[in-house]
Amino acid sequence: IVLTQFPGTLSLSPGERATLSCRASQSVASSYLAWYQQKPGQAPRLLIYYATSRATGIPDRFSGSGSGTDFTLTISRLEPEDFAMYYCQQYGSSPVPFGGGTKVEIK
């Protein structure tokens, strides 16, 4: 499975809504789709798994949706700390692909 993320870069202001997309080349079984956030110089952090479930400690402004081949990560109101790279990942069996990432930058 190949995961394609778009847009490559999202330029938004704090308080705005961010919508990030991840499209799979084949249907993702059992919605085995996760989202990660990565800030410069830091390891990735798990945000969402099973397409819609928030990981422990993740604020409710982050939400995931989708099934099959099309998935979305939504940040309802951007906080300053949300400007970062975001990656989707399909898990379940080997190999475990990641998408190419979407950079959310301050406008």
Next chain:
Amino acid sequence: EVQLVESGGGLVQPGRSLRLSCAASGFTFDDYAMHWVRQAPGKGLEWVAGISWNGGSIGYADSVKGRFTISRDNAKNSVYLQMNSLRAEDTALYYCAKDRGGGSSGWTPFHYWGQGTLVTVSS
């Protein structure tokens, strides 16, 4: 507190070998699958290999199959990545990551990550 500490990175010539280690603490290590994920400078994430809680299930990315070997020692709470026949394109920060499950029925998301160890392959 879960901690994953990678070590063993460095500068190595093409064609040579390197062994990475990841020391885990703060959880019952032999209950969980573990993974190696790499990130080339300025690039995205690439899954390298995964191993189930008992080593019974192992998977590799096509880019490293036949050259890299993942293993674990549950008595030492450690996972390893033996990297042979290294190439320039293997240059990356290598992260160790903890699966949410044991891995016997497939992989689940990676909910803890180390800070990585840098491997540079260059002559």
